[in-house]
Amino acid sequence: MTPEERDALAGEYVLGTLEAGAAREVERALAGDAELRGAVAWWEAAFAPLTSFAPEEAPPPDLWARIEAALPGARAAPQRQGFERWRFDHWRPNPWRWLALGSSAVAAGLAALLLLRPAPEAPLMTVLLTNRDQPAWLVEADRGGALRLAAVNRQPVPPDRVMQLWALPQGATAPTSLGLIAPEAGQYSVSTTAIRPSPGMLIEITLEPPGGSPTGRPTGQILFIGRLSAASGS
Amino acid sequence: MAAEPDLARLLGAVAAGDRGALRRVYEAQSARLFGLANAILRDRDAAADALQDAFLRISQRASQYDPTRGAPAAWLAGIVRHAALDQARLRGRELPSNDPALGDAAVAPEALERVSASADGRKLRECLEGLEEKNRHGILLAFIHGLSHSQVAARLSLPLGTVKAWIRRGLLQLRDCMS
Numbered sequence: 001m002t003p004e005e006r007d008a009l010a011g012e013y014v015l016g017t018l019e020a021g022a023a024r025e026v027e028r029a030l031a032g033d034a035e036l037r038g039a040v041a042w043w044e045a046a047f048a049p050l051t052s053f054a055p056e057e058a059p060p061p062d063l064w065a066r067i068e069a070a071l072p073g074a075r076a077a078p079q080r081q082g083f084e085r086w087r088f089d090h091w092r093p094n095p096w097r098w099l100a101l102g103s104s105a106v107a108a109g110l111a112a113l114l115l116l117r118p119a120p121e122a123p124l125m126t127v128l129l130t131n132r133d134q135p136a137w138l139v140e141a142d143r144g145g146a147l148r149l150a151a152v153n154r155q156p157v158p159p160d161r162v163m164q165l166w167a168l169p170q171g172a173t174a175p176t177s178l179g180l181i182a183p184e185a186g187q188y189s190v191s192t193t194a195i196r197p198s199p200g201m202l203i204e205i206t207l208e209p210p211g212g213s214p215t216g217r218p219t220g221q222i223l224f225i226g227r228l229s230a231a232s233g234s
Numbered sequence: 235m236a237a238e239p240d241l242a243r244l245l246g247a248v249a250a251g252d253r254g255a256l257r258r259v260y261e262a263q264s265a266r267l268f269g270l271a272n273a274i275l276r277d278r279d280a281a282a283d284a285l286q287d288a289f290l291r292i293s294q295r296a297s298q299y300d301p302t303r304g305a306p307a308a309w310l311a312g313i314v315r316h317a318a319l320d321q322a323r324l325r326g327r328e329l330p331s332n333d334p335a336l337g338d339a340a341v342a343p344e345a346l347e348r349v350s351a352s353a354d355g356r357k358l359r360e361c362l363e364g365l366e367e368k369n370r371h372g373i374l375l376a377f378i379h380g381l382s383h384s385q386v387a388a389r390l391s392l393p394l395g396t397v398k399a400w401i402r403r404g405l406l407q408l409r410d411c412m413s
Contacts, residue, residue, distance in 0.1 A: 004406065011405035014312065015376045016274075016319045017383045017398075023319070040312070041303035046412055048308035049355030053378045054273035056265040060282050063268075064260055067289045071253070173320050202324070222325065 010039035014047060020173045020217075027171070124197050125231045128205060128224035130155070136224045137205070141197035147178065149188040155223070157183040161207045166218055167195050168202040180212050181205065201228045241306040242299075249296035256293055263307070267314045274318040274380035280325065281318065288317035319380050361411035369404030372397055 001009070012018050013026045030037050128137040134153060141147045149165070157163055162183065166175035176195050181188045195201070206213070207220035241262065247255035267288065272281040291313050299309050362370050372386045381389065387397040 007409055008402050008405055011409065012402065015373065015401070015405070016315060016380050017376045017386065017401060019382065020323050023316075038303060041300065041309070044308045044312040045304035045354075046358060046408070047377055048305065048311060049352060049358050050374070050377050051266070051270055051308075051311045052355070053374075054266075054269040057269040057272055059264050059268040059285055060278065063264070063282050063285060064257065066282075067260065067286050068253070068257070070286060070290055071256075071293055168324060173323055175324070 006036060007039050007042075010036060011043050014040055014043035024173045027173075123231050124199060124201075124228040126203060126226035126228045127152075128203060128226040130224055131222070137226075139203050139226060139228070141201075141203075141228055143197055144191075145193055145196060146191045147189070147197065147203075149181070151186045154186060157207065160210065161220070162210055162212065163205050163223065164208040164212050164218070164220075165190065166204050166206065167192075167197070168204070169195055169198065170200040174217060175202070175204070177212065177216065180208075197228060199228055199230050202226075203228060241310075242301045245292075245296045245299045245306050245309075248293060249299070256289065259292065259310070260289060263310055266307075267310060270311055270314050271318040271321075273378055274315065275322060280321050284318040284321040285314065287321065288314040291317065315380070322380060357412060358408075361408050364411055365404050365407055366400075368392070369400045369407075372401050373404050373408075376401065 009018075009026065013023060016023075018026065026036070026040075030040065124141040124143070126139045127135045128139060128149075130136050130153075136151065136153045136155065138150045138152055139147060147165075147167075163181040165178040165181055165188065167178055168175040176192075178190045178192055178195075179188075202225065204218070204225040205223045206218040207223055208218070209220075213219045241259065244255045244259050244262075248259060264285065268281055268285050271284040271288070272278060275281045275284060288310075292310065295313070299306060362373070365373070368390055372390060375381045375386050375389060376383075383398050383401065384394055386401070387394045390397065392400075
């Protein structure tokens with residue numbers, strides 16, 4: 001790559017016009033390429049005055065609490081024990097909103113499963129939520145690439161649409177398809193080598209045309225979404 | 235808002251694992267950064283998710299911030315903009331490039347006036363004004379509203395290849411002008 005190409009690529013990356021795959025390649029290259037890092041930093045500084053275009057706006061008041069809760073090793077309040085403690089340790093990375101499962105049977109069942117499970121190879125788990133924060137699917141994943149889903153609150157799918165499962169590893173910009181889930185299915189299992197389930201990975205189910213997304217990327221509404229976290233303290 | 239040297243010092247403390255320092259960065263910068271994310275996403279829930287992702291990245295990557303290469307506020311803005319762009323892609327949502335409100339602020343003369351409030355801003359403004367009008371509009375739309383090449387093309391009614399080439403040429407002209 002000539003210095004000119006590198007500078008132009010870094011400029012496009014900072015500008016944000018690169019298509020997702022190309023942006024991800026730049027991000028990968030950044031770690032080992034000091035010149036590219038320098039070029040990106042130069043453009044960020046050059047364009048910094050343009051950030052004054054966006055009017056300042058106060059974020060939602062609970063946002064800091066959400067961020068703090070999602071930080072690795074977030075401390076649980078000391079008096080919390082058992083299920084309460086697990087909730088506070090493991091539900092925080094939820095990408096949408098604080099999850100208040102309360103005393104639902106789903107939560108109790110999950111908690112029992114977690115408490116009974118031996119610690120060493122902690123599975124990864126999450127509950128996919130609807131856009132109203134209703135639990136819809138339990139997800140269990142192992143780090144080798146197997147995922148198991150069980151519906152806890154089956155919802156009708158329009159007759160001309162299918163559900164498609166996706167995973168988005170942290171740091172990735174494009175999700176990977178993990179297949180189609182039949183509308184009437186209450187369970188779904190898949191084993192993949194395309195991604196390695198890890199804490200923080202987003203799992204989502206979108207509504208797609210028959211046969212799945214024609215583009216290889218989600219095209220329809222996100223029905224359910226959740227973020228994997230380790231089932232034992234980490 | 236924390237002064238720049240203070241932010242740089244706080245980022246050093248964040249890199250060392252100081253949660254309190256991260257919180258002070260948040261308190262000093264969250265309104266500015268949330269505004270940036272919302273200018274791209276135009277959805278407060280999505281912008282909040284983007285800011286959350288951005289602060290997790292800030293806590294992980296604070297050690298990569300190099301004060302000799304730029305101001306901390308610019309580094310923070312870069313992380314937030316990319317978190318917002320990722321959020322837009324993740325949600326599989328096309329940004330509405332035909333929104334009539336979109337971009338008008340970006341190209342209004344008084345908006346360029348605001349950019350010139352600092353010496354760096356004056357230089358950037360001079361260099362932007364040296365570009366052909368459509369190159370300038372394309373770059374401003376992309377930076378401020380997160381439009382992709384194809385969205386800028388739709389907005390300016392130009393072929394995609396033309397927009398890519400113009401933005402690239404505009405960037406290289408900017409680089410030469412500002413270096």
